[in-house]
Amino acid sequence: xxxxxxxxxxxxxxxxxxxxxxxxxxxxxxxxxxxxxxxxxxxxxxxxxxxxxxxxxxxxxxxxxxxxxxxxxxxxxxxxxxxxxxxxxxxxxxxxxxxxxxxxxxxxxxxxxxxxxxxxxxxxxxxxxxxxxxxxxxxxxxxxxxxxxxxxxxxxxxxxxxxxxxxxxxxxxxxxxxxxxxxxxxxxxxxxxxxxxxxxxxxxxxxxxxxxxxxxxxxxxxxxxxxxxxxxxxxxxxxxxxxxxxxxxxxxxxxxxxxxxxxxxxxxxxxxxxxxxxxxxxxxxxxxxxxxxxxxxxxxxxxxxxxxxxxxxxxxxxxxxxxxxxxxxxxxxxxxxxxxxxxxxxxxxxxxxxxxxxxxxxxxxxxxxxxxxxxxxxxxxxxxxxxxxxxxxxxxxxxxxxxxxxxxxxxxxxxxxxxxxxxxxxxxxxxxxxxxxxxxxxxxxxxxxxxxxxxxxxxxxxxxxxxxxxxxxxxxxxxxxxxxxxxxxxxxxxxxxxxxxxxxxxxxxxxxxxxxxxxxxxxxxxxxxxxxxxxxxxxxxxxxxxxxxxxxxxxxxxxxxxxxxxxxxxxxxxxxxxxxxxxxxxxxxxxxxxxxxxxxxxxxxxxxxxxxxxxxxxxxxxxxxxxxxxxxxxxxxxxxxxxxxxxxxxxxxxxxxxxxxxxxxxxxxxxxxxxxxxxxxxxxxxxxxxxxxxxxxxxxxxxxxxxxxxxxxxxxxxxxxxxxxxxxxx
Numbered sequence: 001x002x003x004x005x006x007x008x009x010x011x012x013x014x015x016x017x018x019x020x021x022x023x024x025x026x027x028x029x030x031x032x033x034x035x036x037x038x039x040x041x042x043x044x045x046x047x048x049x050x051x052x053x054x055x056x057x058x059x060x061x062x063x064x065x066x067x068x069x070x071x072x073x074x075x076x077x078x079x080x081x082x083x084x085x086x087x088x089x090x091x092x093x094x095x096x097x098x099x100x101x102x103x104x105x106x107x108x109x110x111x112x113x114x115x116x117x118x119x120x121x122x123x124x125x126x127x128x129x130x131x132x133x134x135x136x137x138x139x140x141x142x143x144x145x146x147x148x149x150x151x152x153x154x155x156x157x158x159x160x161x162x163x164x165x166x167x168x169x170x171x172x173x174x175x176x177x178x179x180x181x182x183x184x185x186x187x188x189x190x191x192x193x194x195x196x197x198x199x200x201x202x203x204x205x206x207x208x209x210x211x212x213x214x215x216x217x218x219x220x221x222x223x224x225x226x227x228x229x230x231x232x233x234x235x236x237x238x239x240x241x242x243x244x245x246x247x248x249x250x251x252x253x254x255x256x257x258x259x260x261x262x263x264x265x266x267x268x269x270x271x272x273x274x275x276x277x278x279x280x281x282x283x284x285x286x287x288x289x290x291x292x293x294x295x296x297x298x299x300x301x302x303x304x305x306x307x308x309x310x311x312x313x314x315x316x317x318x319x320x321x322x323x324x325x326x327x328x329x330x331x332x333x334x335x336x337x338x339x340x341x342x343x344x345x346x347x348x349x350x351x352x353x354x355x356x357x358x359x360x361x362x363x364x365x366x367x368x369x370x371x372x373x374x375x376x377x378x379x380x381x382x383x384x385x386x387x388x389x390x391x392x393x394x395x396x397x398x399x400x401x402x403x404x405x406x407x408x409x410x411x412x413x414x415x416x417x418x419x420x421x422x423x424x425x426x427x428x429x430x431x432x433x434x435x436x437x438x439x440x441x442x443x444x445x446x447x448x449x450x451x452x453x454x455x456x457x458x459x460x461x462x463x464x465x466x467x468x469x470x471x472x473x474x475x476x477x478x479x480x481x482x483x484x485x486x487x488x489x490x491x492x493x494x495x496x497x498x499x500x501x502x503x504x505x506x507x508x509x510x511x512x513x514x515x516x517x518x519x520x521x522x523x524x525x526x527x528x529x530x531x532x533x534x535x536x537x538x539x540x541x542x543x544x545x546x547x548x549x550x551x552x553x554x555x556x557x558x559x560x561x562x563x564x565x566x567x568x569x570x571x572x573x574x575x576x577x578x579x580x581x582x583x584x585x586x587x588x589x590x591x592x593x594x595x596x597x598x599x600x601x602x603x604x605x606x607x608x609x610x611x612x613x614x615x616x617x618x619x620x621x622x623x624x625x626x627x628x629x630x631x632x633x634x635x636x637x638x639x640x641x642x643x644x645x646x647x648x649x650x651x652x653x654x655x656x657x658x659x660x661x662x663x664x665x666x667x668x669x670x671x672x673x674x675x676x677x678x679x680x681x682x683x684x685x686x687x688x689x690x691x692x693x694x695x696x697x698x699x700x701x702x703x704x705x706x707x708x709x710x711x712x713x714x715x716x717x718x719x720x721x722x723x724x725x726x727x728x729x730x
Contacts, residue, residue: 012463017451024443024450032439033432041427042168045175047183048419051077051161074161078154081165081186087145087152088137089189094181096144101170102151104143152182162418172424179421187415194414212394219387226383246363253359260352267345274342285341292341295334302327460662461669467659467684470666471673476656476683477507479538488537489544496548504538504545511654511682512631520626521554525634525652525680527645529672533660534687536564539635547597551630556600558648559637560609563602576603580621581612598629613647622651639672646675654682661689 014021051074080086096102137145153166165182169175270283286292302323309320461467464475480499482491492501515522524542528535536559543555556577557565566572575584577600625632636648649655655676659669673681 013451013455016462017447020451021444021447024447025440026443028443028446029436029440032435032442036430036432036435039430040170042170042429043172043175043424043426044166044168044428045172045179045421045424046167046419047165047179047417047421048157049163049165049183049186050416050418051163052414052416071159074156074163078156078163080189081154081163081182082149082152084145084149086185086189087148088141089185090178090181091141091144091148093185094178096148096178097140099144099174101174102144102147103140104147148178151178168429176421176423183417183421187417190415209394212390216387216390216394219383219390223380223383223387226380249359249363253356253363256352256356256359260349260356263345263349263352267342267349270342270345274339283341285345286338289337289341292334292337295330295337299327299330299334302330458662459665459667461659461664461666461686462662464686466666467686471669471684473657473673473681474683475686476510477503478686478689479503479534479541481661481688489540492541492544492548500541501545504541505549507656507685508542508545508549508631511656515653521629521632522654523622523626523632523634523652525558525636525649525655526658527636527649527655527672527676528638528658528660529664529668530638531562531564533638533658533664535638535658536568536635538656538658538685538687539565539633540568543597543599543631543633546631546633547595550595552596552598552628553631553633554598554600554625554629556632556634557602558634558644560602560612560644561637565599565635566601569599569601571599571601574601574603576601577621578603578609578612581615581617583617610643610647613644618647619651639675649676649680652680655680656682657684658687659684660687663688 091097091102151168153168155164155166156162157164165179167175167179167182169178266283266285270285273283306320306323306327309323455462461470464478467473467475480503482488482500486495486498486500491498492504495501511524512522526535526539526542539555543553546553555565557563558577559565560578563572566574566576580600580603622632634648634652637644639645657669657673657676
């Protein structure tokens with residue numbers, strides 16, 4: 001099944017059961033509205049709290065530096081709020097035992113029945129009941145606690161440490177008061193717990209501080225005894241003279257060795273430059289000499305004069321020669337001064353080496369003190385370090401003990417009220433709109449399920465596709481259902497443009513068009529599965545349609561058992577087909593006017609109609625009628641009467657099988673068709689159908705009907721006569 005087909009079938013199902021769905025939906029919506037208006041209204045008050053780690057001292061309260069709390073901590077606090085002990089404190093604080101809303105309601109009939117059944121069944125718990133233990137809550141408090149637990153809702157806002165507390169009650173003031181009581185109880189509980197923790201910490205610190213004080217006293221006594229025993233009372237800092245000398249000599253030796261390394265490096269570099277002929281003037285010691293600076297300045301000036309004289313005089317100039325001698329003398333002075341500086345560096349290196357050697361010897365002498373003195377100093381220092389460690393720990397515990405005493409009087413809960421308890425203005429329950437919508441949806445679902453169940457259990461025909469699939473016969477037309485103001489066959493003349501009239505005309509044309517053109521009238525036989533399926537009405541409408549169209553039509557009531565057609569036209573007591581078959585004389589109407597409808601009633605019914613139908617007079621009668629009329633329509637008995645149906649269908653040209661929508665049984669129709677000739681079967685007429693089953697056809701009919709609404713009633717084109725109006729054959 002394609003999606004389009006599924007959609008079409010769903011839409012068709014909705015059209016078929018529209019009024020049932022609408023009725024049940026509206027009925028349930030009204031019931032839900034009534035229930036919502038009579039249910040006790042509840043108002044919700046909310047408050048928001050920010051949960052934080054409680055501060056350990058007032059400094060943390062003013063400057064919080066602790067990390068953000070985790071999810072588990074906030075979830076744990078939610079459980080604390082919802083705990084039974086907390087709720088009992090709220091019941092006591094808000095005096096909820098005096099509030100009817102928080103007390104148990106009278107049991108209903110079902111609860112009373114359950115209690116009665118429990119009383120009939122013996123139980124060990126019942127035999128062991130006794131008085132409540134001392135300090136246990138009374139039944140009123142327990143009932144209020146249970147009602148408060150049902151009315152309380154605590155949730156976390158996302159991933160934050162903010163929680164929302166909701167309380168529902170039957171009045172805004174009560175909801176607001178209980179919400180405030182829950183917040184106050186939780187804050188007081190946090191403060192009380194904080195104080196209890198601080199007192200417990202203070203007691204533990206006091207005990208530990210006393211132990212440390214005793215350990216400090218023992219350590220200090222050990223230091224004093226050691227000093228007295230080894231004569232170290234005057235050395236308050238615990239260091240001997242030898243230690244001081246060694247420290248000073250070490251420092252001096254380090255400085256001497258550092259200077260020696262620098263001077264030796266400078267001396268070795270100077271010697272390398274002298275031996276390699278490098279520019280020794282670049283040495284820092286040489287550049288820092290004032291004498292060399294002056295000599296180099298003089299040399300620069302002499303070189304300038306020599307350059308000027310060389311450019312302006314010849315080579316044998318005495319003045320130029322004098323300048324050159326002066327330059328050579330200055331260079332010799334610079335060389336001597338450089339060598340003197342290098343010699344000074346060598347002397348300084350030698351002096352620093354001697355000094356380092358002397359300091360090393362002095363250090364060795366100072367280190368030659370008694371090993372006993374050194375060991376005593378080390379032991380004394382160890383004892384003093386132990387005593388100092390005990391003093392520091394003891395001081396820290398004393399500080400914490402004072403802090404614990406301060407915390408015991410420092411009230412902080414670690415809870416911040418973000419939003420105070422709100423006062424509700426409108427009830428949150430029951431949601432009237434939601435109740436109405438859900439009621440309508442519930443009713444519609446019941447109607448849909450009801451319709452599905454009916455169609456699943458329905459064994460009648462509901463759709464054209466169902467008929468064609470089950471019977472293997474095509475549908476010729478669908479005759480629409482008429483309203484109570486319309487009657488058959490009067491509607492054919494009264495409303496010529498109605499859907500019913502147009503459909504009957506189309507049916508008449510389709511069954512008459514393929515008849516042999518031999519100048520005789522076709523005999524159309526109407527059959528059905530069972531009575532009350534509209535076969536008689538279809539026959540009357542078909543005959544009336546031919547009469548209105550100007551044909552000369554003979555309508556025969558072939559049901560000699562019920563004579564429904566005779567009753568329709570009020571010809572019950574008239575002579576008819578049964579009389580003709582039994583030998584009564586007859587002759588066709590002498591009226592040659594077109595548009596005549598002659599009705600032949602069933603006649604005087606007999607106990608054995610099959611004997612009358614087997615008479616050869618039936619064939620003679622129909623043969624004569626074919627010559628005298630343009631169309632012959634036979635309203636036969638249902639196919640359940642096997643013999644009657646078989647005889648009449650054998651004398652007919654075309655057979656129309658009537659099926660009533662929603663009434664004809666599928667299995668019965670299958671069995672009925674087996675008793676009819678398939679060669680003569682023109683098709684199925686679906687009677688009493690909904691045009692909505694075929695949306696395009698129904699809309700077309702409605703548009704066409706409106707277009708001809710002004711045509712009015714058509715004048716009767718034919719007249720109805722009976723066999724009594726005919727002439728008698730001699």
